[in-house]
Amino acid sequence: MGDNKTADKKNDKSKNPKRRTSGRSFMAIREERWAWLFIAAPFIGFMLFMAYPIVFSVIASCSKWTGINSLWDNMCGLENYIAIFTDEKFWKSMGTTVIYMIGIPIGMILGLFIAMGMNRKIPGVRLLTTMYYVPVVSSLVAVSILWAWVFNYDYGLFNSIIKALTGMHGPNWLGDEVMIKVAMIIFMTWKGLGTSIILYLAGLQNIPRDYYEAAELDGASAWDRFKHITFPLVSPVSFYILVTSLIGGFQVFVEVQVMTTNGGINYSAATIVYYLYDKAFSNGQLGYGCGIAVILAIIIFVITAFNFMFQNRWVKTMD
Amino acid sequence: MDKDIKEAVSPQGQDTAKVKSPDAPKTTKVRFRRKRMSKGERIADIVIFILLAIGAVIMVFPLIYMVATSFMTKNQILSGHLSIMPDPILIGKYSEVLGKGQFISGIINTLKVEVPLLLIGGFTSSLAAFAFAKMNFRGKNALFLALLATIMIPFAVTMIPQYVLFTKLHWTNSLAPLIIPGCFGNVSMIFFLRQNLFGIPGDLMDAAKLDGCSYFGCYWKIFLPLMKGAFGTQLMLWFMGIWNDYLAPTIFLRDEKLWTLQVVIRSFNSYYAIQSDYALIMAASVIAMLPTLILFFTFQRVIVESVAISGIK
Numbered sequence: 001m002g003d004n005k006t007a008d009k010k011n012d013k014s015k016n017p018k019r020r021t022s023g024r025s026f027m028a029i030r031e032e033r034w035a036w037l038f039i040a041a042p043f044i045g046f047m048l049f050m051a052y053p054i055v056f057s058v059i060a061s062c063s064k065w066t067g068i069n070s071l072w073d074n075m076c077g078l079e080n081y082i083a084i085f086t087d088e089k090f091w092k093s094m095g096t097t098v099i100y101m102i103g104i105p106i107g108m109i110l111g112l113f114i115a116m117g118m119n120r121k122i123p124g125v126r127l128l129t130t131m132y133y134v135p136v137v138s139s140l141v142a143v144s145i146l147w148a149w150v151f152n153y154d155y156g157l158f159n160s161i162i163k164a165l166t167g168m169h170g171p172n173w174l175g176d177e178v179m180i181k182v183a184m185i186i187f188m189t190w191k192g193l194g195t196s197i198i199l200y201l202a203g204l205q206n207i208p209r210d211y212y213e214a215a216e217l218d219g220a221s222a223w224d225r226f227k228h229i230t231f232p233l234v235s236p237v238s239f240y241i242l243v244t245s246l247i248g249g250f251q252v253f254v255e256v257q258v259m260t261t262n263g264g265i266n267y268s269a270a271t272i273v274y275y276l277y278d279k280a281f282s283n284g285q286l287g288y289g290c291g292i293a294v295i296l297a298i299i300i301f302v303i304t305a306f307n308f309m310f311q312n313r314w315v316k317t318m319d
Numbered sequence: 320m321d322k323d324i325k326e327a328v329s330p331q332g333q334d335t336a337k338v339k340s341p342d343a344p345k346t347t348k349v350r351f352r353r354k355r356m357s358k359g360e361r362i363a364d365i366v367i368f369i370l371l372a373i374g375a376v377i378m379v380f381p382l383i384y385m386v387a388t389s390f391m392t393k394n395q396i397l398s399g400h401l402s403i404m405p406d407p408i409l410i411g412k413y414s415e416v417l418g419k420g421q422f423i424s425g426i427i428n429t430l431k432v433e434v435p436l437l438l439i440g441g442f443t444s445s446l447a448a449f450a451f452a453k454m455n456f457r458g459k460n461a462l463f464l465a466l467l468a469t470i471m472i473p474f475a476v477t478m479i480p481q482y483v484l485f486t487k488l489h490w491t492n493s494l495a496p497l498i499i500p501g502c503f504g505n506v507s508m509i510f511f512l513r514q515n516l517f518g519i520p521g522d523l524m525d526a527a528k529l530d531g532c533s534y535f536g537c538y539w540k541i542f543l544p545l546m547k548g549a550f551g552t553q554l555m556l557w558f559m560g561i562w563n564d565y566l567a568p569t570i571f572l573r574d575e576k577l578w579t580l581q582v583v584i585r586s587f588n589s590y591y592a593i594q595s596d597y598a599l600i601m602a603a604s605v606i607a608m609l610p611t612l613i614l615f616f617t618f619q620r621v622i623v624e625s626v627a628i629s630g631i632k
Contacts, residue, residue, distance in 0.1 A: 038454070039447045042509060045502075046469060048484075056483075142604035142608045146601070149385075194378075254566065280482075293477075293478075300472070
């Protein structure tokens, strides 16, 4: 909306490009100087805490640097990367990170169906939206502590329910290599579901009711209406949730750090950021850690690029 | 930090104003009246409502269980039987938590980060948003896009160099590593305030300038008051993001005396779980969650709306 204005101004400028520098009035130059001053702080911050660290990471990733020894005297080329790619722990934590993403489609499907239910504008449904959203705004550390307690082997909520229902003792959720992943997926889906619901609900409310009324007149079944109207028209929202969840999924750390000790049994719960933290801050291998950070940055960059490249092709819009 | 903020952050632009506009509810009412419900549909509504309500109860149940556990005696917790109602109700754990020096210092440290960050960071962000929305200068769009791209960069990617930088500057024995970077501005906030400012007519500025108002004066006297709603929402979401932040404080704060609240409750969890004092752990976590939950319940409409808008854009 607002971008029209900036576009107009651009056109004004391009009408007489030659006068751009020579003909600029004193007022315009003054305005520009003030504007640059106003945006200076975020820019200095960007240079110091973003641009510089990224360049630094790339350089340090080629050094056997520990923070105590010299960065430049220990340059080792691509040795860190070779070590990372041949490290079993790297692949294990990468695999776990991807396994946790099973929760993304589950959360999206649940979120879409719940949002569709809420979109029927049943009185009182607003309060329910709030209840679904509470986990999202809750402190991640606090709810991680809570879920570690819920999954407690002897006294936790889950195993108490299982015992009350079946009389048998439930699984050792956090002490088993497979169950810990199931537990994490359940927890993460619970934490993020509210966001998907709110986003889908907003998407659904944007679909004109006439579409459904017309389809009903044509005798389309509920499933047909879902398949040909709802699903395609919320695809921009689905795409947005998918991309942001993928980016978020590669950054899972707090859950693992709070709910397990040393990444769980045989490192079975560790994620890629946990592995990075472990190497850099527990083992002091800062150069090696920077290598993992660079790999992580490349992954996020690829997802973002993928987002820009395919959004227009795959996502159907109202027009 | 990124994840929480990203989740919490949201736009608050003219779209919100549209939602709030007085004629919006009228149109929905008309639509409701026009559409007569069949009996089958009404039954479907009831069934769906019940299903949604069951789902909602499942969602909040762990949190209820958390509060319940904080009031239970050790005997009840360790009985292994499924029980939700604390019997007897024990409130002693809350006073025990609040009596712990480390817990109180955690709250104070968190506030010491919050106040300067929101004041200074809020100022620099809104000033930059004003420049991007209402002023003309070369490279405006390119500079803005460069800033915006940084939202995508996860904190994990930059944390090692930042840690080394802060250690070299001797910041790691203070709260400075958590405060100073944010004081330079928050990109999401700049983005959403800029969106909001596009909805305010620029003529106001031209008129003010004719009256001899400086650029800073235009920002301070005219646009800052006009964007205060969006500004408030953004500050609140940022407050919640800082309150819940964990990764940056664990890395940058070596000294226990500097720990923020989230780091403190995490250390309580590892320390008291060995003693099976789950009531204390839960009481500490409940208190740590309260401020953001109170904010959420008070301002849920704006928060939910702003999250919703972020998806449509």
